[in-house]
Amino acid sequence: MSNEASGQPALVSVIVRSVGRPTLERALASIALQDHPAIEVVLVAANGDAHPGLPERCGPFPIRVVQEHRSLKRAEAADAGMRAATGAFITFLDDDDEFLPGHVSGLVQALLREPGVLAVNARALATFASGATQIFGQRFALSELYARNFVSLSMLLFARTLLDRGIAFQIAQHTRFADQPVASYRWYADIGDSGGGGGANVSDANFALYRDYIYDKWASVSDPFIERCEALIKSASAAANAGQLGEAQARAEELLSISQNDPHALNLLAMLAYRRGNAREALALQMRATEVRPQDADLHYNLGLVHAGCGEREAARREFDEALRLVPGHPRALAKLAALATGAG
16 A cells, blocks of 8 residues: 555545535545545535535545535536545545445555556445445446446546546546455445436436437547457457467457457457366356356356356356346257256256
8 A cells, every 4th residue: 555656655535525415424434434544535515605614634634625616516526626636546435425444445455456557446335225235336347338337436546647647537548447346335326316326316317318428428439449349359259160269369368458358358268268178267257257247148158158067057057047037038048957957967
């Protein structure tokens, strides 16, 4: 957790967007309990002069207040916070959510374990008014991020040096991501009125509106990227089908070099490893593929095949069942389950 140049713990700026909710005290208390020793809280009073009194400290950590005479939209508040932040690393928290113990230090440690990587994402513990909870988030994959968002700002920590490149939320265009597979941030999903949360805070109309806006905004970047990825996986698959396994391996690895954790490349590499008789390597690759694309029935089916090849019949059954849940009547999964039932799988 140290700054390599000075030997001191790296300063983390936590940008807190507040609209004056009573839950702000809880959010700040969760920061005060963090065990990372160097934190500054950048408290953005997003409703301007209407915000109630603001504290000067957050437990042992100082608070830097950002307040304008007008209300700030969510993106404006984030930009204002980043301009005021002085930390080596930056993360975010809304005033109706909270960090769980070890959240900040876990992110910093995960990031520093991977030299040259400038961003890391964790998981969220989505919590609902009913008391139900579920894990939100997954290992980073740029190809999947273009299709759906799975990174909340409070799950994200990135190096401030990215701002020196003149960027704000274009992080994925400039760095690979480290992974912190821990649900260390509590997201109260049905609080608020954005329509983009969970439970009571869901609006299909709002979601569609902003989804389409984001798709249009990034089309000039995402479309050529997706076309390049599709061309590479098509070439790799054709080589594999022709028995040119070295060429297939090379094209799949090339795809992974531009598309971190690309599930199609991972799937193909897993099948190649399986064909070479390296079932354990295949299992690790295929598990990662299903992690980044969990709604793909064929990836779960292939994972079932690898589990079966490792002699893990119950794990194989679970994956074939999952393929059937995602695609009712999935013929190959049905056949494999029947074979397992007779002892032939």
